[in-house]
Amino acid sequence: xxxxxxxxxxxxxxxxxxxxxxxxxxxxxxxxxxxxxxxxxxxxxxxxxxxxxxxxxxxxxxxxxxxxxxxxxxxxxxxxxxxxxxxxxxxxxxxxxxxxxxxxxxxxxxxxxxxxxxxxxxxxxxxxxxxxxxxxxxxxxxxxxxxxxxxxxxxxxxxxxxxxxxxxxxxxxxxxxxxxxxxxxxxxxxxxxxxxxxxxxxxxxxxxxxxxxxxxxxxxxxxxxxxxxxxxxxxxxxxxxxxxxxxxxxxxxxxxxxxxxxxxxxxxxxxxxxxxxxxxxxxxxxxxxxxxxxxxxxxxxxxxxxxxxxxxxxxxxxxxxxxxxxxxxxxxxxxxxxxxxxxxxxxxxxxxxxxxxxxxxxxxxxxxxxxxxxxxxxxxxxxxxxxxxxxxxxxxxxxxxxxxxxxxxxxxxxxxxxxxxxxxxxxxxxxxxxxxxxxxxxxxxxxxxxxxxxxxxxxxxxxxxxxxxxxxxxxxxxxxxxxxxxxxxxxxxxxxxxxxxxxxxxxxxxxxxxxxxxxxxxxxxxxxxxxxxxxxxxxxxxxxxxxxxxxxxxxxxxxxxxxxxxxxxxxxxxxxxxxxxxxxxxxxxxxxxxxxxxxxxxxxxxxxxxxxxxxxxxxxxxxxxxxxxxxxxxxxxxxxxxxxxxxxxxxxxxxxxxxxxxxxxxxxxxxxxxxxxxxxxxxxxxxxxxxxxxxxxxxxxxxxxxxxxxxxxxxxxxxxxxxxxxxxxxxxxxxxxxxxxxxxxxxxxxxxxxxxxxxxxxxxxxxxxxxxxxxxxxxxxxx
Ligand code: C2E
Ligand code: MG
Ligand code: MG
Numbered sequence: 001x002x003x004x005x006x007x008x009x010x011x012x013x014x015x016x017x018x019x020x021x022x023x024x025x026x027x028x029x030x031x032x033x034x035x036x037x038x039x040x041x042x043x044x045x046x047x048x049x050x051x052x053x054x055x056x057x058x059x060x061x062x063x064x065x066x067x068x069x070x071x072x073x074x075x076x077x078x079x080x081x082x083x084x085x086x087x088x089x090x091x092x093x094x095x096x097x098x099x100x101x102x103x104x105x106x107x108x109x110x111x112x113x114x115x116x117x118x119x120x121x122x123x124x125x126x127x128x129x130x131x132x133x134x135x136x137x138x139x140x141x142x143x144x145x146x147x148x149x150x151x152x153x154x155x156x157x158x159x160x161x162x163x164x165x166x167x168x169x170x171x172x173x174x175x176x177x178x179x180x181x182x183x184x185x186x187x188x189x190x191x192x193x194x195x196x197x198x199x200x201x202x203x204x205x206x207x208x209x210x211x212x213x214x215x216x217x218x219x220x221x222x223x224x225x226x227x228x229x230x231x232x233x234x235x236x237x238x239x240x241x242x243x244x245x246x247x248x249x250x251x252x253x254x255x256x257x258x259x260x261x262x263x264x265x266x267x268x269x270x271x272x273x274x275x276x277x278x279x280x281x282x283x284x285x286x287x288x289x290x291x292x293x294x295x296x297x298x299x300x301x302x303x304x305x306x307x308x309x310x311x312x313x314x315x316x317x318x319x320x321x322x323x324x325x326x327x328x329x330x331x332x333x334x335x336x337x338x339x340x341x342x343x344x345x346x347x348x349x350x351x352x353x354x355x356x357x358x359x360x361x362x363x364x365x366x367x368x369x370x371x372x373x374x375x376x377x378x379x380x381x382x383x384x385x386x387x388x389x390x391x392x393x394x395x396x397x398x399x400x401x402x403x404x405x406x407x408x409x410x411x412x413x414x415x416x417x418x419x420x421x422x423x424x425x426x427x428x429x430x431x432x433x434x435x436x437x438x439x440x441x442x443x444x445x446x447x448x449x450x451x452x453x454x455x456x457x458x459x460x461x462x463x464x465x466x467x468x469x470x471x472x473x474x475x476x477x478x479x480x481x482x483x484x485x486x487x488x489x490x491x492x493x494x495x496x497x498x499x500x501x502x503x504x505x506x507x508x509x510x511x512x513x514x515x516x517x518x519x520x521x522x523x524x525x526x527x528x529x530x531x532x533x534x535x536x537x538x539x540x541x542x543x544x545x546x547x548x549x550x551x552x553x554x555x556x557x558x559x560x561x562x563x564x565x566x567x568x569x570x571x572x573x574x575x576x577x578x579x580x581x582x583x584x585x586x587x588x589x590x591x592x593x594x595x596x597x598x599x600x601x602x603x604x605x606x607x608x609x610x611x612x613x614x615x616x617x618x619x620x621x622x623x624x625x626x627x628x629x630x631x632x633x634x635x636x637x638x639x640x641x642x643x644x645x646x647x648x649x650x651x652x653x654x655x656x657x658x659x660x661x662x663x664x665x666x667x668x669x670x671x672x673x674x675x676x677x678x679x680x681x682x683x684x685x686x687x688x689x690x691x692x693x694x695x696x697x698x699x700x701x702x703x704x705x706x707x708x709x710x711x712x713x714x715x716x717x718x719x720x721x722x723x724x725x726x727x728x729x730x731x732x733x734x735x736x737x738x739x740x741x742x743x744x745x746x747x748x749x750x751x752x753x754x755x756x757x758x759x760x761x762x763x764x765x766x767x768x769x770x771x772x773x774x775x776x777x778x779x780x781x782x783x
Pocket of ligand 2: 558617649679
């Protein structure tokens with residue numbers, strides 16, 4: 001459930017993130033749109049303003065030109081006025097020739113009419129066709145002119161004249177100082193003006209109007225000519241146009257259009273020129289440009305919107321895709337994590353014991369192998385302890401599995417507490433525990449640990465209110481003596497554990513039984529039992545091969561006695577030889593051994609095997625018996641064996657006492673051809689000079705020297721010098737207790753002849769010994 005919600009949570013986060021992104025993008029898009037529209041529109045507005053400004057300037061210029069032109073024309077009144085004044089003063093009866101000439105030559109004026117001060121018409125150049133102004137009107141004007149002599153001219157606007165008007169009558173006062181002498185009416189020909197205006201391009205909607213300074217419209221010109229001015233009712237406020245400002249600009253609306261107007265006063269005369277142009281026409285090009293731009297913008301906006309919508313959709317899709325990717329990724333991650341967990345659990349399950357937390361068999365094997373690999377280099381002892389709880393099954397069956405489990409956990413804790421951190425403690429299953437004791441200095445240290453374990457585990461414990469006592473049975477195998485491979489060591493430790501169980505539980509046994517301390521066995525029991533044991537055939541010989549180093553060949557066998565005791569299992573010589581010797585039964589046992597060896601040789605030969613000499617160990621007591629040599633030879637004869645078939649091994653202890661008998665026996669045997677070896681050399685006090693007097697042919701260096709040879713320089717020197725000296729005395733040197741390859745190499749280099757030890761073989765039963773006879777050459781190269 002949690003897993004699922006995690007996944008959907010991931011997808012929701014992606015969605016909300018994308019929603020934010022989409023919102024942001026939309027906002028940005030709208031902003032960009034507004035901005036570009038704003039910029040475009042303001043640019044368009046600016047363009048329009050520019051165009052209108054240009055139009056205004058153009059209009060102002062045009063009106064200035066027109067006004068100037070009209071000024072130039074009207075201003076001719078100055079000259080003709082003087083002529084007219086002269087005529088009025090002096091020759092009122094004659095034809096004013098100059099005036100007539102002026103009218104004929106000047107096309108700008110149609111007619112000149114001269115009036116007296118009383119308003120009486122004095123002269124006119126052409127008849128007054130239209131009789132546009134009545135004498136009363138003239139009289140009135142003259143009255144006005146007389147009252148305000150400063151006016152230079154008066155525009156006469158005929159009231160009843162039909163429009164358009166082709167004439168523009170202008171009344172000029174004729175004055176002398178402040179005295180009004182008459183008036184001159186100049187009738188301007190607007191048709192003449194038309195010629196000039198036709199050259200100007202004012203467009204379809206353009207109008208040029210002439211106003212009086214009183215705002216009365218006098219004439220209007222459009223692109224097709226003078227028009228009827230009545231139809232234009234509206235007029236600008238021409239009072240603003242005075243001599244100082246001369247020119248004004250303004251707009252006004254008429255019907256559907258808006259007009260841009262420039263007005264200018266003709267200097268010194270009461271005439272105003274205005275030029276108005278329709279904005280629609282003036283801005284037509286701009287409008288089409290604007291509509292093109294707006295259309296472009298609309299299209300762009302439309303495309304932009306469509307693109308943006310598409311982008312949003314793609315984003316949505318990508319988002320969905322990403323979300324689903326994220327989902328599947330999260331799913332994958334969760335699966336991976338789950339797998340990792342499972343893998344971890346599996347590894348844990350495969351490495352650790354779930355109940356006790358100790359290593360399980362698999363990890364123990366791996367760790368122990370690493371340790372043993374290192375052990376081959378550092379030449380120290382490693383012990384494998386196989387521990388089984390006594391009567392655990394009964395506890396489990398009677399008190400239940402829960403108590404059983406608690407007990408196992410308690411035992412695991414106690415075991416861990418008994419060993420060092422460098423040691424490896426494992427539970428193999430059930431009530432079986434295995435410990436690897438690493439780098440132990442001596443075998444006694446291993447024994448100490450085993451005893452500590454027995455004491456600690458045997459302490460009572462309280463589980464669920466129950467007091468429980470349990471004891472362990474321990475089997476010990478030592479590396480390298482009990483095996484070089486871990487599997488062999490575990491198997492041997494297991495076997496030794498069974499020996500402990502059989503021997504009465506709550507104890508430990510070495511796989512190498514010779515290491516077991518059987519001192520608890522009553523001497524008396526052994527002394528009494530020996531005769532019976534011989535009769536009941538409880539003794540047995542094991543054989544250990546001697547290997548010649550030159551050719552790795554088995555050149556002899558040593559017979560070593562074991563007692564298959566009905567109560568105490570297999571007993572080793574150290575457990576009983578001394579005791580039997582003390583009891584005086586040793587000779588009996590010695591005879592049994594000798595005969596057993598002879599019988600064995602005969603048997604092997606009977607089986608067709610190539611035999612090698614068998615060496616028997618002779619106790620100091622035996623060898624000092626007077627007829628030992630005799631009995632020995634008799635035994636050989638009985639089994640039809642040659643003296644070289646059986647060798648004897650005596651210990652140093654035998655040399656020191658009763659030398660006479662010893663000497664006799666040894667000499668007799670040696671003379672017969674029996675090979676005599678001095679066993680355990682180096683242990684006692686004998687020196688080579690001691691043995692020179694004895695017929696000893698072989699020297700067996702004690703295994704304690706061989707064992708410590710690599711560690712102790714002294715031992716090394718002793719072994720090397722002993723070999724060298726023995727060689728000088730022409731003695732064959734045999735090294736005992738070879739357990740490792742390096743010892744072998746060292747001895748070979750030192751010139752040792754033969755070796756004997758666990759490295760090649762432990763003492764084994766008769767049947768296994770046959771193997772050495774079948775394949776006498778032993779290989780050790782790969783070891
Ligand atoms: P030993 O004559 O020196 O015999 C060699 C002892 O060293 C044997 O012990 C043998 O098992 C042990 N051994 C051989 N190779 C190795 C090795 O590589 N490492 C180690 N740690 N030990 C090795 P075992 O059989 O317990 O005999 C012990 C002693 O008992 C013998 O020492 C010998 O003195 C005596 N013994 C054995 N059999 C007889 C017998 O029939 N009669 C008499 N009188 N004494 C015997
Ligand atoms: Mg021996
Ligand atoms: Mg020995």
